[in-house]
Amino acid sequence: MKPVPVLVVALVPASLALAIAFGSVHLGAAQLTDALLGRGDEIAREIVWGVRAPRALAAFACGGLLALAGALLQVLLRNPLADPTILGVSGGAATGALAAMLLGVGAAGLNLAALAGASIAAGAVFAFSLGRSGWNPYRVLLTGVALASGFGALVGMMLSLAPSLQVQGMLFWLLGDLSPARDPSAALVVLAACAALAFSQSAALDVLILGEDKARSLGIAVKRLQTIAFGCATLATVAAVLLGGSIGFVGLVVPHLLRLSGVHRHALLLPLAACLGGSLLALADTLARTVAAPAELPVGVVTAMIGVPVLLFLLARLR
Amino acid sequence: MLKAEGLAISMGGRELVRAFDLSLAPGECWALLGPNGSGKTSLILALAGLRSPQAGTIALAGASLGTYPRSEVARRIAVLFQDEETDFWGSAFDYVMLGRYPRSKSAWGADEEGAAAAHRCLAELDLSDRAGQAYRTLSGGERQRARIAQVLVQDAEILLLDEPLQHLDLRHQAQVMQMLSRCAADGKSVLAALHEPGHAALHCGFSVLLYDAGRARLGRSSDMLTQANLEALYQCRLEPAGTRSFLPS
Numbered sequence: 244m245k246p247v248p249v250l251v252v253a254l255v256p257a258s259l260a261l262a263i264a265f266g267s268v269h270l271g272a273a274q275l276t277d278a279l280l281g282r283g284d285e286i287a288r289e290i291v292w293g294v295r296a297p298r299a300l301a302a303f304a305c306g307g308l309l310a311l312a313g314a315l316l317q318v319l320l321r322n323p324l325a326d327p328t329i330l331g332v333s334g335g336a337a338t339g340a341l342a343a344m345l346l347g348v349g350a351a352g353l354n355l356a357a358l359a360g361a362s363i364a365a366g367a368v369f370a371f372s373l374g375r376s377g378w379n380p381y382r383v384l385l386t387g388v389a390l391a392s393g394f395g396a397l398v399g400m401m402l403s404l405a406p407s408l409q410v411q412g413m414l415f416w417l418l419g420d421l422s423p424a425r426d427p428s429a430a431l432v433v434l435a436a437c438a439a440l441a442f443s444q445s446a447a448l449d450v451l452i453l454g455e456d457k458a459r460s461l462g463i464a465v466k467r468l469q470t471i472a473f474g475c476a477t478l479a480t481v482a483a484v485l486l487g488g489s490i491g492f493v494g495l496v497v498p499h500l501l502r503l504s505g506v507h508r509h510a511l512l513l514p515l516a517a518c519l520g521g522s523l524l525a526l527a528d529t530l531a532r533t534v535a536a537p538a539e540l541p542v543g544v545v546t547a548m549i550g551v552p553v554l555l556f557l558l559a560r561l562r
Numbered sequence: 563m564l565k566a567e568g569l570a571i572s573m574g575g576r577e578l579v580r581a582f583d584l585s586l587a588p589g590e591c592w593a594l595l596g597p598n599g600s601g602k603t604s605l606i607l608a609l610a611g612l613r614s615p616q617a618g619t620i621a622l623a624g625a626s627l628g629t630y631p632r633s634e635v636a637r638r639i640a641v642l643f644q645d646e647e648t649d650f651w652g653s654a655f656d657y658v659m660l661g662r663y664p665r666s667k668s669a670w671g672a673d674e675e676g677a678a679a680a681h682r683c684l685a686e687l688d689l690s691d692r693a694g695q696a697y698r699t700l701s702g703g704e705r706q707r708a709r710i711a712q713v714l715v716q717d718a719e720i721l722l723l724d725e726p727l728q729h730l731d732l733r734h735q736a737q738v739m740q741m742l743s744r745c746a747a748d749g750k751s752v753l754a755a756l757h758e759p760g761h762a763a764l765h766c767g768f769s770v771l772l773y774d775a776g777r778a779r780l781g782r783s784s785d786m787l788t789q790a791n792l793e794a795l796y797q798c799r800l801e802p803a804g805t806r807s808f809l810p811s
Contacts, residue, residue, distance in 0.1 A: 321649060450663050452650050456612055457643055461716070462636030462664040507651035 247504045251515045251522075255303075258522035262299035262529045263291060267536035301486055302421050302528035302542070303521035304430035306493050308483035310520020311437055313494025314501075314513055315476040318448050319469060320380045326495035327480040331387040333489040334394030335364025336481070340488070341401045341413050350423070354485055361481040364390050369473070377455060377466040378473065419490030419543025421528050433482040437475045438517050444471055445509035490543045492550025493520050499557050563587055564609060564627075564639070564720050564751060569618035570776075571604050578604050580776035582618070586720060586753055591746035593762030593783065594755040596772030597796055602755040603644055605772070606722045609753070610641045622720075636664035640718035642709060644725050644755075654700060654708045655680060655693040661712035676715060683711035686741060688734070702729040710738060714745075721745060723754040727761065736810035739765040760809045763787050771795050 264275055270287055277283030278291040309327050316325040327333065339360025343353040367390055372382040402413060415422070441448075447468050451458045455465050483490070497520040498512065506512050524542070527549065531542040569582040578601025586592060586609075594602050607613040609620060611627045620627040622638060630638075640661070650657055662676035684693050687707040692700060700708060706729045713721065726742070727735045735758075743765040746752045753770075756762050762769050762783055769786040771779045773795060779786065793800050 321647070323649065446663065450660050453648050453660060454643070454646060456607070457641070457646070459612055459632060460610055460636060460639070460641040460643075461661070462633035464632055502651050507656070 245505075247501070247506055248511060248515060251501075251519045254522040255518050258525040258529075259299050259303065262302065262525045263295045265529050265533050266290065266295055267532060267539075297425060297427055298421060298528065298532075299525050300431065301424035301427035302525040304427045304434050305421065305424075305483045305487040305490060305521075306497075306524025306527075307434045307517040307521035308430065308437065308479040309490060309494040309524070310497035310516040311434070311441060311513060312476040312479040312483070313520075314498035314509075314516040315441055315448075315472045315479075316494075317498055318452060318509070319378070319472050319476070320384055321452075322380070322384065323499065324495070325384075326491075327476070327483065328391065328489065328491065328494075329384065329387045330368055330477060330480055331364040331390030331394065332361045332368075332477060332480045333484050334391040334398070335360035335362075336484040337417055337489055338394045338397045338401075340416050341398055341405075344409055344413055344416075345401055345405055357485055358481065360394075361484060364394070365477045365481065368477075373470070378469040383473075415541045416488045418541035419488040419546070420539075420541040421487045421531075422539055424486050427486070430482050430486045433478060434517060434521075437479045437482075438514060441472065441475045441513050442510065444468055445513055448472065448509040448513075488541075488543065490524070490546055492546045492554065493524055496550050496553050496557070497523065500553070503557065503560070563623055565621045566609060567619050567621075569605075569608065569620070570616045571601060571608055571613075572616055573601070573604050577776040579615075579772070579778060582778055584609075584770065584780060586751035588719065588749045588751055589746055590751055590768055591743050591766045592751075592753040592780075593759075593766035593769045594753055594772065595757075595759060595762060595769060595792075595795065597774070600772040600774060601776075602772060603724050606641065606724050606753070606755060610639055610722050611635055612641070633664060636716070636718075638718050639720045639722060640713045640716040642713045642721075642723040642726055644728070646709065650697050652697060653694050654689060654697050654704075655684065657697040657708050658684060658711045658715055661715040664716060679715045679717065680711065683714045684708075687711055687737065703731060703734065706730055707734060707738075710741075714741070719749070720751045721753070723752070725755050725757070727756060727758065732808075733810055735761065759787050759792055764809065 268290055270278070270290065274284060274287045275291065278287040281288065312327040313325070316327065316329065317323060336357040339356035340353055343356035368383060368386045371386040372378055398417065402410060405413060447463050450461050450463055451465070451468060458465050498516050501512055501515055501519065506515055524546065527545040528542045531540040531545045534540065563585060565585040567583050569579055571579040594605065596602050604613065608615045611620065622630060627635065658680040659676060662673050666673040666676060681693070684690055687710065689704060689707055689711065692704055697705065697708065710726055713723065726738055730738060739761050742752050742754060766783055769780065769783045771786055771791060789800055
């Protein structure tokens with residue numbers, strides 16, 4: 244076995260264990276074991292099973308979805324700097340979510356508004372980029388960038404209009420924050436479905452790297468492949484954004500980390516990106532919960548603090 | 563057998579090919595010659611079924627090319643493209659193996675026949691010691707040879723090659739031309755866009771001359787590649803190179 248896949252897979256239980264072991268409340272080793280086995284102190288059990296485990300899984304699902312979307316978009320747009328924010332979906336979701344906060348609707352309304360915003364953005368990207376012969380990567384990029392700056396302006400407007408009490412919640416949402424994430428099950432289902440669907444196309448995605456015409460000449464229905472992969476990336480991004488807001492850098496950096504470690508075939512790259520993205524976000528969220536405890540940092544701040552130097556290092560190496 | 567009848571191709575308002583007939587029979591090696599912008603690439607893309615011509619029909623083994631599913635065309639026609647923008651991260655061997663996609667669909671099943679063919683092609687193109695090296699780190703000429711190997715492992719009966727000799731040194735130009743004429747001798751049909759009539763005369767039994775403004779002539783290379791024809795084709799005076807020019811034997 245090669246070391247990289249084994250390490251990445253082993254990181255999954257390790258990161259989840261760490262995310263459950265650490266938090267703002269200190270639990271000893273014995274207390275943790277008891278609580279995990281469903282014994283002992285009720286408060287400890289509630290902390291482990293009611294708070295930390297769902298939060299760890301939410302972080303894992305969110306990171307996995309973002310890294311999967313990033314890996315797909317980087318091959319589809321043939322642009323190493325593509326990441327899920329490029330679709331404009333995060334901007335759309337943010338606009339919807341902030342509008343809901345401004346109007347003072349509840350959590351369900353907020354999620355619905357975020358979903359509506361994300362769907363409008365995704366629909367616009369689909370409508371402007373899908374031509375007769377297939378997807379035009381440049382149009383996807385330009386549409387995404389245009390939408391993102393438009394949504395950015397709307398977000399700025401709402402931030403300046405919002406009463407100061409609401410602004411902090413809005414900022415957390417914009418920076419990416421997993422503290423409102425209670426139920427990771429939907430996101431985990433989307434992660435499994437998207438990963439399976441993308442995995443089924445992995446051999447064709449390997450060939451798509453050669454360019455659209457070459458892929459066609461090798462027998463690939465390019466438009467269909469692109470539609471499936473774009474659909475997957477969009478769905479994954481929407482699910483991640485609904486759960487954790489606009490968390491940056493996971494989708495951009497994780498696929499590159501794997502490629503630089505010698506993983507390039509999509510049959511391996513896609514599942515490993517999901518595993519590594521999930522593990523890294525679970526670890527980043529553990530940091531976000533503990534470094535300034537009992538206060539919490541938005542996890543997006545942590546991923547950016549780690550992601551920016553990693554990205555700069557990668558760029559220096561790629562030169 | 564790939565047969566084009568009454569083909570018309572325009573590009574950017576310019577007529578490249580008009581009322582063009584061509585049939586590539588098994589065992590034939592064709593050179594496609596013409597000045598820059600005469601439509602060699604567009605003709606190859608049309609013959610491969612990747613661009614629709616403005617008029618005319620293309621038939622593969624008697625049935626219209628458009629009626630075949632893409633995967634079936636890929637098992638019968640292999641195309642070498644002129645340009646490539648790729649960000650491929652694997653080794654030269656991995657790169658060549660991508661050409662096996664039409665023959666082995668599963669991502670996991672071992673394609674031993676394909677791997678053997680890939681190693682054979684890499685060896686014939688002097689790339690054996692580059693097989694494990696990252697494709698991105700190969701030189702331009704080495705990449706071109708890996709791309710040719712990728713086309714050959716596709717094991718199609720019709721090979722359409724757009725400038726197979728670009729970036730290659732003299733020895734490897736001759737080597738590739740010999741491989742192509744051997745493919746034809748083995749019963750494949752080969753059409754290669756070339757810029758060196760000397761190679762065409764040595765290795766291709768037949769030639770297509772693409773002039774400007776949609777005119778074309780085709781036939782046996784011995785009839786086509788005359789000084790007068792080539793002067794008219796390239797719009798310049800030519801003289802026999804005699805002993806001042808060399809092609810590998």
